[in-house]
Amino acid sequence: MTAQVGIVGVAGRMGAELVKTVGTEGSAVLAAAVDRPGGSAIGKDSGTLVGRHANGIAVSPDLRAVVSGLDVVIDFSRAEAVATTADICAEAGVALMIGTTGLDADAQRRIDAAARRIPVLVSANTSLALNVLLELVRRAARALPDSYDIEIFEAHHRHKVDAPSGTALVLGQAAAEGRSIDLERAGLTGSTPGARAAGTIGFSVVRGGDVVGEHDVRFLGAGEQLRLSHIATDRAIFARGALAAALWLVGRPANRYQMADFLFEKQ
Numbered sequence: 001m002t003a004q005v006g007i008v009g010v011a012g013r014m015g016a017e018l019v020k021t022v023g024t025e026g027s028a029v030l031a032a033a034v035d036r037p038g039g040s041a042i043g044k045d046s047g048t049l050v051g052r053h054a055n056g057i058a059v060s061p062d063l064r065a066v067v068s069g070l071d072v073v074i075d076f077s078r079a080e081a082v083a084t085t086a087d088i089c090a091e092a093g094v095a096l097m098i099g100t101t102g103l104d105a106d107a108q109r110r111i112d113a114a115a116r117r118i119p120v121l122v123s124a125n126t127s128l129a130l131n132v133l134l135e136l137v138r139r140a141a142r143a144l145p146d147s148y149d150i151e152i153f154e155a156h157h158r159h160k161v162d163a164p165s166g167t168a169l170v171l172g173q174a175a176a177e178g179r180s181i182d183l184e185r186a187g188l189t190g191s192t193p194g195a196r197a198a199g200t201i202g203f204s205v206v207r208g209g210d211v212v213g214e215h216d217v218r219f220l221g222a223g224e225q226l227r228l229s230h231i232a233t234d235r236a237i238f239a240r241g242a243l244a245a246a247l248w249l250v251g252r253p254a255n256r257y258q259m260a261d262f263l264f265e266k267q
């Protein structure tokens with residue numbers, strides 16, 4: 001079966017990656033493309049918009065007008081748009097993959113409401129390998145004694161404004177879950193003078209050059225270190241992971257899923 005895929009935020013950086021990725025996936029076809037009402041992309045062919053051949057799917061300002069007949073919608077747009085996407089997909093009975101970040105409490109509540117009617121997967125990082133890393137970090141933190149210090153190192157390009165990265169914080173959360181501790185209390189950002197307090201999860205940040213994204217989780221014990229690393233070199237990984245998860249969602253029961261559900265329960 002070829003899944004009919006809709007993309008919300010199609011004119012953005014991730015939208016462009018998704019259009020290209022869907023074009024190379026034999027089991028999916030782009031059937032709807034949506035972006036912000038009033039934006040310069042509206043009405044344009046979504047294939048030529050991303051520098052590919054015309055695909056006959058014009059960019060629409062209204063998901064409701066194009067949602068009928070879709071199997072799954074992938075949203076990489078803006079946080080303010082996501083609740084409306086969730087409402088529309090729930091009404092139409094169409095599965096939803098959300099990669100958009102920065103969702104507020106209202107969006108979360110409406111996603112939860114939608115997930116009672118349709119399958120929804122929300123992930124702030126859709127890289128497949130990064131999500132495997134999360135599980136490895138959780139397990140390593142659970143298995144190793146608390147005497148092993150945990151340090152999360154991340155490096156990004158010189159233009160990134162937030163630090164530590166959202167992904168570093170999610171890795172810290174996974175380590176804290178593995179140890180059954182609270183990251184709010186155990187998290188340590190910046191260097192503090194004096195000896196390191198036991199049981200802390202530290203964060204180290206480097207900014208420079210054009211680094212797409214590096215994350216390194218270190219478990220530092222007496223006489224040994226375990227290092228688990230992920231290096232991103234191309235943002236297409238996020239589109240590939242999002243599409244794979246979106247196709248996995250099609251036909252699932254209504255629920256709110258995570259990437260781990262897809263990665264570890266798909267077999």
Ligand code: NAD
Pocket residue numbers: 008009010011012013014015034035036037039076077078079080081098099100101102123124125126127238
């Ligand atoms: P972008 O600014 O390049 O693109 C966002 C697009 O959404 C734009 O084309 C914009 O016009 C459109 N948009 C805005 N309001 C809209 C609305 N109401 N309806 C429809 N479209 C609307 O941003 P980006 O770099 O492509 O990132 C998009 C989102 O994905 C961000 O939240 C970003 O943090 C997130 N992201 C997630 C991952 C992941 O792995 N999950 C990876 C990269 C980026």
